Amino acid sequence: MGDDNRTIATNQLYWKPEKQAPYILENVESTFEKGYIYGIIGPNGSGKTSLIRNLLHLVEPSRGSVELDGENIQNVKRKYLARKMAMVPQHTGMDSTFCAYDIVMMGRAPYQKRFADAGVIDKKIVKEAMQITDCYQFREKEVSLLSGGEIQRVATARAIAQDTDWLILDEPTASLDVRHQVALMESLVGLKENQNKSVIIILHDINIASEYCDRIVMMKDGTVYSQGSTKEVLTCENLEETYGIAFHLIVEPGTGKRYFMPAGKRGGTL
Amino acid sequence: MTQENNQNQKQNKKIYWFLLLTIILILSIFLSALTGSAGLSIWDSFRMFISEIPFFGKWVTIAETQTVYHKIVWEIRMPRIMMAGLTGYGLSIVGVAFQGIFKNPLADPHILGTSSGAALGATLAIMAGSLFPMTGLGVIGASAFLTSILTVLLVYRIACTGNRLSSVNMILTGTAVSMMLSAFISLMMSLNHDQIEKVYLWTLGSFSAAGWEKVVFLFILILPSSLGILFFAKELDVISTGDETAESLGIDTVRVRKLIILLASLMVAACVSVSGIIGFVGLVVPHVMRMISGPKNKILLPLSGAGGAVFVIVCDTLARNLIAPSELPVGVITALIGAPYFVILLQRNKRKLGNG
Numbered sequence: 316m317g318d319d320n321r322t323i324a325t326n327q328l329y330w331k332p333e334k335q336a337p338y339i340l341e342n343v344e345s346t347f348e349k350g351y352i353y354g355i356i357g358p359n360g361s362g363k364t365s366l367i368r369n370l371l372h373l374v375e376p377s378r379g380s381v382e383l384d385g386e387n388i389q390n391v392k393r394k395y396l397a398r399k400m401a402m403v404p405q406h407t408g409m410d411s412t413f414c415a416y417d418i419v420m421m422g423r424a425p426y427q428k429r430f431a432d433a434g435v436i437d438k439k440i441v442k443e444a445m446q447i448t449d450c451y452q453f454r455e456k457e458v459s460l461l462s463g464g465e466i467q468r469v470a471t472a473r474a475i476a477q478d479t480d481w482l483i484l485d486e487p488t489a490s491l492d493v494r495h496q497v498a499l500m501e502s503l504v505g506l507k508e509n510q511n512k513s514v515i516i517i518l519h520d521i522n523i524a525s526e527y528c529d530r531i532v533m534m535k536d537g538t539v540y541s542q543g544s545t546k547e548v549l550t551c552e553n554l555e556e557t558y559g560i561a562f563h564l565i566v567e568p569g570t571g572k573r574y575f576m577p578a579g580k581r582g583g584t585l
Numbered sequence: 586m587t588q589e590n591n592q593n594q595k596q597n598k599k600i601y602w603f604l605l606l607t608i609i610l611i612l613s614i615f616l617s618a619l620t621g622s623a624g625l626s627i628w629d630s631f632r633m634f635i636s637e638i639p640f641f642g643k644w645v646t647i648a649e650t651q652t653v654y655h656k657i658v659w660e661i662r663m664p665r666i667m668m669a670g671l672t673g674y675g676l677s678i679v680g681v682a683f684q685g686i687f688k689n690p691l692a693d694p695h696i697l698g699t700s701s702g703a704a705l706g707a708t709l710a711i712m713a714g715s716l717f718p719m720t721g722l723g724v725i726g727a728s729a730f731l732t733s734i735l736t737v738l739l740v741y742r743i744a745c746t747g748n749r750l751s752s753v754n755m756i757l758t759g760t761a762v763s764m765m766l767s768a769f770i771s772l773m774m775s776l777n778h779d780q781i782e783k784v785y786l787w788t789l790g791s792f793s794a795a796g797w798e799k800v801v802f803l804f805i806l807i808l809p810s811s812l813g814i815l816f817f818a819k820e821l822d823v824i825s826t827g828d829e830t831a832e833s834l835g836i837d838t839v840r841v842r843k844l845i846i847l848l849a850s851l852m853v854a855a856c857v858s859v860s861g862i863i864g865f866v867g868l869v870v871p872h873v874m875r876m877i878s879g880p881k882n883k884i885l886l887p888l889s890g891a892g893g894a895v896f897v898i899v900c901d902t903l904a905r906n907l908i909a910p911s912e913l914p915v916g917v918i919t920a921l922i923g924a925p926y927f928v929i930l931l932q933r934n935k936r937k938l939g940n941g
Contacts, residue, residue, distance in 0.1 A: 397835030
């Protein structure tokens with residue numbers, strides 16, 4: 316338990332969905348260290364989702380490898396991975412008649428015996444997870460009746476209930492209102508600080524990333540364009556290079572918080 | 586705490602449903618055995634039953650016609666009822682499993698071409714039987730079973746491009762292969778006019794050729810396979826919320842799908858080869874039971890099995906009694922009763938129908 320060098324790393328990772336297709340990921344070299352919140356940013360189609368699908372072993376790499384704590388995840392059992400990494404998918408696709416509580420309880424599946432009912436500990440963890448993402452109040456509602464943002468919170472609660480070292484989230488803020496976006500990010504910070512969890516999160520909102528992420532992996536055209544501390548990576552130069560539009564940096568006097576304003580074509584880079 | 590109580594109450598309610606269904610199942614077996622066109626009064630059949638029970642039997646005196654009655658109830662009616670029950674049980678459980686793994690509320694046990702495959706085998710055997718008189722009913726069943734398994738293997742091979750197993754591919758391939766085989770059967774029928782009626786009646790489904798050896802055959806194939814599917818109840822729950830989610834929760838979705846398709850195909854092939862194609866059961870019973878039990882497969886699977894058994898036993902009892910002494914094809918009754926009932930339920934519970 317005690318070692319602090321737990322990492323997820325990609326080694327010269329190449330990936331394409333099928334043999335004839337062009338590579339979606341090319342030579343991705345990235346390292347995710349324990350104890351940080353990593354934001355993955357980059358334009359549409361830059362390979363962000365493909366990267367985390369590779370990290371989670373939802374697909375097989377075409378070349379190269381993904382390593383969890385130094386071990387190639389292709390050699391690791393799926394059930395073991397499920398106790399190490401939890402995912403919140405981009406499209407939850409939940410058109411199910413299960414109630415929210417049952418969905419979150421599925422997060423306990425990697426720990427439960429076949430046919431066994433939920434134990435006291437399972438119930439406690441599920442309740443806490445649902446309270447963290449503010450969805451315990453509609454626990455008995457069928458998920459197909461929930462709104463997109465509510466479903467997103469249920470899916471996030473399920474990942475938290477999975478009780479893993481790593482939480483990997485694919486654009487969880489996309490369908491959330493501002494209040495719940497902030498609440499989610501703050502709860503992730505809380506999970507990092509209180510429960511020693513590490514987070515990898517795809518974000519489109521650069522300012523949310525700038526505010527809450529410790530490290531940034533910036534992607535462009537299927538490969539890592541830049542990675543490092545948030546301050547180093549998030550610069551107008553890098554953003555202009557990856558997104559192809561101009562940005563203004565606004566530094567809040569006093570706090571030193573950095574905000575990026577997209578300036579559109581007026582910057583003249585397109 | 587209140588929530589836990591709620592959860593427990595719900596659980597208890599479902600157990601009551603299960604008990605109720607079991608009682609209905611036993612009653613329907615009993616009543617079905619008592620009714621029939623053999624000129625045996627209900628009272629006589631009842632005494633027949635009692636006399637078979639040890640200890641109680643001493644109190645009942647049976648008339649001399651005993652042996653005939655005995656034969657009717659135990660060698661004609663009971664195997665038929667058991668066959669109907671096992672078929673209903675098997676088809677309904679496969680319906681639940683297929684609706685789960687294909688995430689499609691329209692999936693039914695015949696969707697992978699199993700039944701058309703069986704029909705082809707039966708047709709071939711019937712046609713061959715007209716040439717070589719020694720081929721009997723057992724040959725038709727065996728041939729149907731074999732072709733039905735071969736058909737699923739074929740569908741599986743075609744649909745399985747790459748190492749992924751796509752639900753949509755499976756369903757479309759199954760449908761295409763089914764249509765091709767049906768066309769082939771039609772072709773053979775139009776070339777052999779004298780056998781048309783026999784083939785047609787076979788495809789409608791019937792339990793009239795029941796016998797204990799068929800019951801044993803069904804039992805051996807269906808019971809272990811259904812327990813095998815029940816073994817994956819939790820995996821089915823999680824898969825219904827999405828493949829990638831299921832995989833990130835530690836479930837090997839490809840392996841689970843393969844095993845369930847294998848077990849389900851054995852069950853369907855067994856059902857279809859002994860009793861022909863009985864439609865509607867595997868589609869409707871799971872939906873009706875889901876309205877009672879909710880989406881959890883641990884409860885839904887056994888409940889659907891029991892419900893399917895009751896449904897088919899009742900339908901078959903009607904099939905052989907409504908126009909006695911001749912009888913109706915059971916497939917006609919299942920659809921005639923099942924379809925309107927289903928539509929009424931749909932109207933009442935518009936929201937409750939989902940693929941979860």
